[in-house]
Amino acid sequence: AAPAIPLNDGRTMPQVGLGVWQAPAEVTAEVVRAALTVGYRSVDTAAAYRNERGVGEGVRSSGVDREKVFVTTKLWNDDHGYDATLRAFEASLARLGLEEVDLYLIHWPAPTQDRYLDSWRALVRLREEGRARSIGVSNFMIEHLRRIIGETGVAPAVNQIELHPKFQQTDLRAFHAGQGIVTESWSPLGRGRLLADPVVAKVAAKHATTPAQVIIRWHIDLGLIVIPKSVNPDRIAENFDVFDFRLDDEDMAAFARLDDPAGRIGPDPLAFG
């Protein structure tokens, strides 16, 4: 089983989960079921992925008790604002077919809209009501985090950000650590582009594992939550078979040298949404 990472609200979250970004709606239920069957207990979706129904179906048909599965979904950029957030949350719950989610995230700060603070206030209410058991954000930068914490006194439980060996987010991770925010890595494999890297290949050969497994292990050994995406049952199983080895100091140093200030793959949070 994946280790449980403590959150700043007293709950815990599995350290490894399944990401379903770009999982087609019609295969999502099957993919989620496959993951739960090999031991995953956490699934990360979003309203924007248009596959929340499949996630709910997959959880229900897996035979795993709903209370044993940690379900994350996210507020899309079109739904920022206090009332719009509350409505969008209800719509996500209805699509998932759940009474509560384990974690609700603001997907992007969308700072040009300047409404993420109102959205955050709505998430605080949803947590008070117990419908979102934990609340957090995604793609927030230090300035956005400072603002929501300063205005509400509530720090997000997690900030889910682009993070992989070519984009290591060292400054943001240090800020999170100081605020008790858990860092969650999206596109942890660099969307698959890091799998052919020679440094990764060398570390993988040393541990007799695959490139994907050593990259996932790097996230785990840094204390991050990690949600590799795959729609292939063999790769889903491979990505969860990472709990019987760990990287040593030499491996971690080699990975540290892969960091690249220009390594971002996804959108710039200041400009997006």
Ligand code: A2P
């Ligand atoms: P697929 O879904 O066909 O398995 P990230 O999580 O960084 O966004 O990376 C996801 C990409 O990496 C997807 O294209 C996924 O393809 C691929 N991928 C996921 N796991 C593995 C693996 N173990 N080996 C090779 N490719 C993988």
